[in-house]
Amino acid sequence: MKNLYTPPRPEPIDEFIEVLAGSGRTRVERIISRGQASPEGFWYDQDEHEFVAVLQGAARLRLQAPDEEVVLGPGDHLTIHAHRRHRVEWTSPDEPTIWLAVFYADASD
Amino acid sequence: MKNLYTPPRPEPIDEFIEVLAGSGRTRVERIISRGQASPEGFWYDQDEHEFVAVLQGAARLRLQAPDEEVVLGPGDHLTIHAHRRHRVEWTSPDEPTIWLAVFYADASD
Numbered sequence: 107m108k109n110l111y112t113p114p115r116p117e118p119i120d121e122f123i124e125v126l127a128g129s130g131r132t133r134v135e136r137i138i139s140r141g142q143a144s145p146e147g148f149w150y151d152q153d154e155h156e157f158v159a160v161l162q163g164a165a166r167l168r169l170q171a172p173d174e175e176v177v178l179g180p181g182d183h184l185t186i187h188a189h190r191r192h193r194v195e196w197t198s199p200d201e202p203t204i205w206l207a208v209f210y211a212d213a214s215d
Numbered sequence: 216m217k218n219l220y221t222p223p224r225p226e227p228i229d230e231f232i233e234v235l236a237g238s239g240r241t242r243v244e245r246i247i248s249r250g251q252a253s254p255e256g257f258w259y260d261q262d263e264h265e266f267v268a269v270l271q272g273a274a275r276l277r278l279q280a281p282d283e284e285v286v287l288g289p290g291d292h293l294t295i296h297a298h299r300r301h302r303v304e305w306t307s308p309d310e311p312t313i314w315l316a317v318f319y320a321d322a323s324d
Contacts, residue, residue, distance in 0.1 A: 130322025213239025
């Protein structure tokens with residue numbers, strides 16, 4: 107058994123991504139951000155759908171089509187459909203932001 | 216956007232299960248227990264793997280093969296492989312226990 111709030115040792119300075127579970131095109135990840143944001147002009151454009159929740163900290167996402175800005179705090183979650191372009195505009199510089207993300211594909215893919 | 220800690224309205228008395236995301240054999244669920252446990256002698260025996268985390272509250276699981284008892288508090292998570300029999304022995308009577316569960320199958324299934 108492991109804990110989502112336990113920091114990895116040694117504590118990483120960069121953004122930290124850990125696959126917790128999954129198989130095939132389903133993947134459960136813990137992501138820990140420390141003030142990181144997506145590079146200027148970078149947009150994620152993923153083949154998989156993504157369910158994402160913030161468990162600790164805070165973050166601001168920007169999404170396209172439709173254009174939307176979303177601020178997430180502990181417990182907030184949303185689903186970003188495959189190929190909906192999005193980027194992380196901001197994460198809290200004051201504490202680690204812990205994300206839980208589940209990537210998955212359509213059954214027919 | 217929704218929040219994992221926001222209680223459903225009206226607040227259910229029974230155990231509450233809500234599918235938050237998913238497709239095909241991948242399913243993200245929020246489960247809220249209020250002191251419920253599995254019925255005496257009942258064991259879950261699932262075709263899917265299950266990643267499960269407790270986000271709030273506390274719970275005790277019993278698993279077979281090998282026989283194991285696991286006590287979970289906020290942030291604790293484990294993965295229960297398909298057909299590993301398990302039951303919920305206890306959930307906190309003092310506060311709602313909020314689970315986040317991700318069910319998924321092997322890529323070849």
